Amino acid sequence: MRLQFILSELGIGLRRNLSMTVSVILVTFVSLTFVGAAGLLQVQVDQMKDDWYDRVEVSIFLCPDQSEQPTCASGEATGEQIEAIGAELAGEALEPYVQDVFFESKDDAYAAFQERFADEWWAEGVTADQLQASYRVALVDPEQYQVISDVFTGRQGVEVVRDQRQVIEPLILVLNRASLVAAGLAAVMLLSAVLLITTTIRLSAMSRRRETGIMRLVGASNLFIQLPFMLEGAIAATIGAALAVAGLWFGVTYLxxxxxxxxxxxxxxxxxxxxxxxxxxxxGVAILLAAISSVVTLSRYTKV
Known part of the structure; x- marks a missing residue:
């Protein structure tokens, strides 16, 4: 009997405030979509960092012909200089930092260049002699780039030591800032959702003050009186959350x-x-929004 009465009161409340209930669903949907998008974007950033940082390499570019760097004043890197750099990379001093070393000759660099830019017309005029040899060094810990840089920067035969993270990190920074922007918008929208749910529960409670007063007179408990109002907000917020999950699923799948x-x-x-x-x-956030709104509102507007 009590359950039937609560469900009856719940249905009455939803019908009386249908437009406000729809508004709560839509605002909750939008706000939780922003929350979910911020969370997914951060997951994407972390996944990219884990994948790219595991494959990041330090490139030691050897002197090509006619380089303007002081370390290349004697011209193209000689065979002795190349061998000395390779021997040091394989030596005991750098063993704790170096995971793997790959030497890319001019011909290797040319083959990779042609494969990457095979469809570009301007790539046809590039020859192997115009490219430079390099050592590609995979590190045990990509954060230890500075160790390799300190050892080989300024050495004769080395034009430049470059960390591939310098290319990756600007993109990671942009994505992190986009995630923060999405989180900020989500916070604003969540506040809007709380205010709207509070307003909806308040209007519903005020429209049924007579029924509430009668229930008080016959000895109904606070929980029994307030439960229909709480369920109204919880149902609307949960529907909004379900729509947000569905929207995010479609976005990830198709976009x-x-x-x-x-x-x-x-x-x-x-x-x-x-x-x-x-x-x-x-x-969980949707239910929490409804709970906060209910606590703020019902203690005042269900009193007789």
């Missing part, structure tokens, strides 16, 4: 995996499993 993954193939993209990972968080 990321079907479009971006085909257009830009060197990025390790997240999958729909990431959406299901954050889905419980979004539902």
């Amino acid at each position: 990321v995996q079907d479009w971006l993954a085909q257009s830009v193939q060197f990025v390790p993209y997240i999958g729909t499993d990431a959406v299901w990972t954050i889905a419980p968080l979004l539902v």
Whole structure:
């Protein structure tokens, strides 16, 4: 009987405030979509960092002919200089830092260049002699780049020592800032959702003050009186969360995996499993929003 009464009161409240309930669902949907997008973007950034930093290399570019660097004043790196650099990379002093070393000759560099830019007209005029040899060094810890740089920067026969993270980190920085912007927008939208849920519960409580007063007179408990109002907010917020999860799933499936993954193939993209990972968080946030709004509102507007 009590359950039937609570469900009856819940249905009455949803019908009376249908437009406000729809507004709560939409605002919760938008706000939690921003929350989910910020979370997915951060997961994407972490996945990219883990994948790229594991493959990051330090490139020791050897002197080509006619370089303007002081270390290349004697011309192209000689065979003795190249062998000395290779021997030092394989030596005991750098063994704790170096995981693997690959020497790329001019011919290797030319083959890689032609493979990468095979369809570009301007690449046809490039010859192997115009490129430079290099050592590609994979580090045990990519954060230890400075050790290799200190050893080989300024050495005769070495034009420049370059860390590939210098190319990667600006992109990571942009994505991190985009994640912060999305989180900021999500916070604003969550505040809007709390205010709107609070307003909806308040209007529902005020429209049923007479019924609430009668229930007080017959000895109904606070929980019994307030439960229908709490369920109204919780149901609306949960529906909004479900829509947010569905929207994120469609976004990852069709925007990321079907479009971006085909257009830009060197990025390790997240999958729909990431959406299901954050889905419980979004539902939990929705329930928390409803709970906060209920506590703030019902203690005042269900009094008789």
